[in-house]
Amino acid sequence: MKKGSKRPSLRQLWQDTDLDLSRIRPADPGDDDQVRWEQAHARRLDAAELRLFRRAYPVLCVILCLILSTALVLTVAYMPAFGREDSPTNNEVAARYIEGATAEAGAVNAVAGMIIYFRGFDTLGEAHVLFSSVCAVMILLEVEPDRRRLRRERAEDRLYDLTRDSVLKEVTRVLEPLIFLFGLYVIFNGHLSSGGGFSGGTVIGAGLILHAVAFGFTDTERFFNRKVFDVIRVAALLFYSAVMLYFFYTGANDLDAWIPRGTPGSIFSAGFILPVNLAVGLEVACTMYAMFSLFRRGRV
């Protein structure tokens, strides 16, 4: 089923060659599955109804998308102009987020003040989006490691360790502390300068991934395994929920909330923004690394 023999050119353009069926190796030879698969493959080529559908489908899609993009560009053209001071979004809401950033939230970074102090419920949901997605990825990819698989993984790891690029290792050795330091800086300075839990957490997660790539999972498991992952994310999210519940309860009932605001600009200030940033950062870092690990070897 090589491309380019008889199909319309439009379709050629929008189909990839990489995943062409002819390139796919069948599973184990002699397998029942394979026979069935090959039969299906043969029949698939002359499913007439589907051929018609496939030919009509791109045309329909192009038309639909052209309509959509024209409509959207036209709509946007009639929206408030770009970069002006008199745009409707520049209203009292935005003004208070900036004015209240230091006065109410105690944060110098108005974005951190807004997402954690003013709109804390959204951000609580956001942290749980990551949690739910790692649950879904676990459902799809997690495999229980039996002894054989573990042994094979170890052996592979050792083999990779010998053959792995020494340039990568040396560069990682130099870069890694810097990456982690930068990540921690971004988390701890989330209320003072741009950044925060999500940004810093992803940086740290990227650092963990780099470590795993350069030194192997066996090495990473010395300080990060399933248990650590579970403890960190459960503790971080529960802490976050508890803090937010306290905020919601005191805020809605007009009670005086105990918020240690400190002096804006110093590191221990801005109430709960720093601990919340820390919790979120840890959770994000763990989750990012866990996703990579799940994809790579089917477990955290």
Place this chain on the structure above:
Amino acid sequence: MNLLTVLGRILDNYEECAAMVLFAIGFFMLILHRNLIKKIIGMNIMDTAMYLFLASIGYIEGRAAPVLEDGAADPALYINPIPTGLVLTGIVVSVSFTAIMLALSVRLYRRYRTLNLDDIYTIIREERK
């Protein structure tokens, strides 16, 4: 609708319009491509286009990022912080979706040895018979 005024408006809003073109490209990829990986990339492009759109709504020419230096909390100095916060949420959401879709494509490939959705539907239909 005068064509010239519309063009002028489009030029006025070039940033948002570019975001909408990107959105259309992403949408195009998401629904037209039969390959899952391409669909996922299309989804990502679509999402980032929306974030670009959101950020350009809040942008005000000549103002600084909303980090209040020296405690000067004058709203006339800084851009709107809301879009930044919302985009931050959105980026996290789209990376979650990407991870799930990629995991799904790994699983589908294990089972059907192809990532072309049409082929997968055909195989399923064949197997059902």
Place this chain on the structure above:
Amino acid sequence: MTELEIFRLILLTFLVVCAAASAVSRSMLVTVIIFMTYGLVMSILWVVLRAPDLAVTEAAVGVCITSSLFFVTLRRLNLIRKRGEEDADSEEGK
């Protein structure tokens, strides 16, 4: 038109070109690499749009994490192979 605006226009053009290129490119690996570039340009654009928070996040998420997830997936689907490794890794797809 200020310099900043011209710079922004260049970045926007680059973004659109990247997106279109990743839509029509035929190799998966190239597509993902183009997408990485797209993320990088996007993170520069965030700086220009006065959103440094987003620049850091986009650089870490779009360029590092999403792309590494894509690469791992492609590796598991046998679309990237090491040199000399023809048919190893066959149990990976099982």
Place this chain on the structure above:
Amino acid sequence: MSFVLNFPAVSIVLSLAASVASVAARRWAKQISCLVVVLGMAMSAAVLAYTASAGAAFTYVMGQAPAPWGNELRIGILEPLFALLFGLVLLLCILSGETTLSEKADPKKRYLFFVLCDLIQASLFALCYTNDLFTSYVFIEICTIASSGILMIRDNGPTATAATRYMIFSLVGSSLFLLGVIMLYGVTGHLLMEPLRKAVASVWAAGTYRLPLRVIIVLLVVGLGIKSGLFPFHFWMADTYGTSLPGAAGILSGIVSKGYIFLLLKLVHRVIGPDVFYASGAQNVLFLFGVLGMIVGSISAIHTSDVRHMIAYSSAAQIGYIYMGVGISPALGTVAALFHVLTHALTKPALFLSASRLADVSGGSNDFHALQGSAHRNRVAGIVFSVGSMSMVGIPAFMGFISKIQFALAGAQAGAKMLPTFIALAVSTVLNVLYFMRTVIRIYTPAPEQGEHVVRARQQLVFDGTALCFIGLNVAIGLFSQPVIELLGRGLALLG
């Protein structure tokens, strides 16, 4: 402020925390889920009692900053009522779907099902109560991820394919929704619903951004319509509901799609405003697609020979009813639509669950012919299936009948839409009778060779209990519908 009003926020955060805690206490995940759902239901019931007796709606500030700045919940009558409904159906689906879960899912991953159920509960409650557009987007995403997760927990090829399709449709839907939210923010500068409504009304009256506003309405409606399975976008439903575990199918069709519909109603009444919405012409499109969905869904249901696909297509038809009601009129039609949401949420999960029981005693096949005589092999499932079918068809004494009466009453006062409504109701009822009664007759026709397939399903007792709940509620609300309709009407008046 009364202490009761803290309950919505507490129940949302509690179920989020429960989902996280279930990861640490895997063995107790199911118990935690049930406990949290029961607690959530109790809290919603208390809130409902409070607001219904007060006859007013309250806002609850989520955090330290008031309305246009901080997040907010809004607690009227409909919000706790629907939270109660979602909690109830979720509980029944968890209890009754557990058997198939333990048979068909990896035992090591079973706890994740309950974790995701908690997340679904949290997000649905948040969708019910929230007064903020962006919060609703975030929780829509949690809901989408969690519901695709409970789909994927059944580890086979067709389910993974169906989950992929579901994810793609959901993604398109939520992207369009988010685009609508962003545009609305760009035009008005607000994200909370009350300031938004004022801003939308003034923008509409000033006529400055009419075109963007129309596009925004279209984007929001289409986005949520795709996610809830409105007619031209219902293609994902058959595979999704047909291949997943019956508990998951019940949750998805019964409550997740209803959560999106409820959000859409909130948008219409609280953000866009019924006057603007019903002046923009969008309601006619909804009406048209609703009617088409009723007919097309039923015809597809007649064509298929797989009983679960049939129920799934019937879902598409029922969603069509709901949108038709929204399209008829903002008052009577919407009350009918709300009542039909109740009907469908209480009936469809029962149908899915009982159909899977019937399939279990028929050699595991969902095929129409294999089901012959299955009602004799599992009597309770047969009764539940028949009751559900009769309710969907609209036989008096069941809820479906009341919804159809309500639709007809609303249609009778709708002027030009009267005739199409009546014709659509009549045609759709005939089609419903065709496919549902055909199935009921089939499952009660004795099979020629009996005895071979008779397998006593495990945990029949739990299923019997939940079945009794579903049937009991259906008949009870069907017989004493007037207070419920009154409550819905009062709630709708408070929604705006």
